[in-house]
Amino acid sequence: MRNSDGVIRTGFIVVPTLILILVQTQNSVGVKWLAMHEKRFSEWNTYQNCSKSLGLVKKQVKLCRTNLDLMRTFSHAAYIASKTCQEQFADRRWNCSSLLKVPKLSRDLSRGTREQSYVYAIASSALVHSIARACSLGVTTKCSCGSLPDKPPDDQHKWGGCSDNVRYGVYLTTSFTEASLTRKGKPKTSKKADMNRHNNGAGSQVVSDSLKIACKCHGVSGSCAIKTCFRSMPNFSAVGLMLKDKYIAAVEAKRKRKKSKKVFVPLFPHRQSVTTNTLIYYTKSPDYCSRDPKTGAEGTEGRYCDKGSQGWGGCDILCCGRGYKSFTREIVERCECKYYWCCYVKCKECTKTLHLNVCR
Numbered sequence: 001m002r003n004s005d006g007v008i009r010t011g012f013i014v015v016p017t018l019i020l021i022l023v024q025t026q027n028s029v030g031v032k033w034l035a036m037h038e039k040r041f042s043e044w045n046t047y048q049n050c051s052k053s054l055g056l057v058k059k060q061v062k063l064c065r066t067n068l069d070l071m072r073t074f075s076h077a078a079y080i081a082s083k084t085c086q087e088q089f090a091d092r093r094w095n096c097s098s099l100l101k102v103p104k105l106s107r108d109l110s111r112g113t114r115e116q117s118y119v120y121a122i123a124s125s126a127l128v129h130s131i132a133r134a135c136s137l138g139v140t141t142k143c144s145c146g147s148l149p150d151k152p153p154d155d156q157h158k159w160g161g162c163s164d165n166v167r168y169g170v171y172l173t174t175s176f177t178e179a180s181l182t183r184k185g186k187p188k189t190s191k192k193a194d195m196n197r198h199n200n201g202a203g204s205q206v207v208s209d210s211l212k213i214a215c216k217c218h219g220v221s222g223s224c225a226i227k228t229c230f231r232s233m234p235n236f237s238a239v240g241l242m243l244k245d246k247y248i249a250a251v252e253a254k255r256k257r258k259k260s261k262k263v264f265v266p267l268f269p270h271r272q273s274v275t276t277n278t279l280i281y282y283t284k285s286p287d288y289c290s291r292d293p294k295t296g297a298e299g300t301e302g303r304y305c306d307k308g309s310q311g312w313g314g315c316d317i318l319c320c321g322r323g324y325k326s327f328t329r330e331i332v333e334r335c336e337c338k339y340y341w342c343c344y345v346k347c348k349e350c351t352k353t354l355h356l357n358v359c360r
């Protein structure tokens, strides 16, 4: 009987630990939907296509089923978010390669760092951007061209043409991202959930703020007698670039009770402030120099670096002072191509020597 007492006690210890693990994994589902990028060339035509294996939570599966016609747009958004993040950070120690692993979420995207803030922002801005464009292209009947002001832009111009529907993009994106920040019908209010929600919003805001007036000329033989204008977004690389600036200016913040709510305030209020379009984080980033499972850092050993540069991609900074190995590699290229009438191209083969450096 004494033994069974011991068993019960162990039971008590084991159960709460299990619950804790479950709660933690539940908490950080946020950008797992980026795994949808794999399906950007697939047909979305049955309910079975909306599956949790794509990183979707139950409510997102529901949204997927009611928006099947837009799911290719969603997977396109996942693709451009992931691609743009990797492009923007190609020469940084943290190079966004963790997005290649979704729906597995690595530690660098769940501890509340600056990098996490960027990833959440770019994910939702890509979704807003893609949906807004899908509306103006007529991909779905759920939305159409964006609205235009009543007052004409000026005397010579008229509103006309089809604007990108950013308002609908923001609406659907918010429902979709909020679905992963809700439990039992209530918004999650953990610090991490609040941070992700804020940065999702900042990402959407960047797209709204990027709307520009574009005009087209009409008239006989190219004369510009009539100009019609509409509101149009820049391409997504331009949005990615704006977000990179926001990443650099991201604000370290802590939560403070304000009446019945908790709000984020900057850690250094005399220097910075938190607004709806700033990115915020609460965990300092590691230097990402060496592999560390605790922070999700992959380390920079084996990364190609630029010997001549003093910048981020330069060997000094990228290799964190560990030095680098230089070697040469010969590649064969087509060169001195000539066009022969009609119709073929003949090229020579040239050998080119590349001088490469990789971090130790």
Ligand SMILES: *[C@@H]1O[C@H](CO)[C@@H](O)[C@H](O)[C@H]1NC(C)=O
Pocket (backbone or CB within 6 Å): 039, 042, 043, 044, 045, 046, 048, 049
């Ligand atoms: C949806 O299901 C159809 C039929 O099973 C399949 O051909 C298609 O590839 C699926 N699409 C996605 C995105 O999984």
Ligand SMILES: *[C@@H]1O[C@H](CO)[C@@H](O)[C@H](O)[C@H]1NC(C)=O
Pocket (backbone or CB within 6 Å): 234, 235, 237, 238
């Ligand atoms: C995107 O827009 C920027 C600035 O407007 C331009 O420089 C760039 O070439 C464009 N990229 C693509 C892929 O169209």
Ligand SMILES: *[C@@H]1O[C@H](CO)[C@@H](O)[C@H](O)[C@H]1NC(C)=O
Pocket (backbone or CB within 6 Å): 090, 095, 097, 298, 299, 300, 301, 303
């Ligand atoms: C990004 O960094 C990882 C880890 O260091 C590396 O394996 C990968 O090759 C890098 N990606 C690019 C495109 O340089």
